Amino acid sequence: MHNLAAIPVFLGLPAAAASYSWRSFRTGQRGFGLYSAGTAITMLATMALASAGFSQSPRLVSLGGLFQRASIVTGFAWLTALSARALQHAPATLTAQPPAT
Secondary structure, X not given: XXXXXXXXXXXXXXXXXXXXXXXXXXXXXXXXXHHHHHHHHHHHHHHHHHHHHHOOOOOOOOOHHHHHHHHHHHHHHHHHHHHHHHHHOOOOOOOOOOOOO
């Protein structure tokens, strides 16, 4: 169950970052587009290295967990940055009016 639940994280986050990179470039947000593309590439690369380590590749066997955590941190950092950007661009909420007396 644990490995099955990880699929959306380890495949969904790089896919979301790649698609958001494309969107950012199209809207002229080059900096965030590069960050999103870098996130997608880094997550995929570190996942491949982690997988090689977990598959007992002699040079990577002791580093599999480190690469897995690097992938997680990279993806969640991007998700946090994306959320912060969304909050910055969110419309201001209306303040509640006191009831009329």
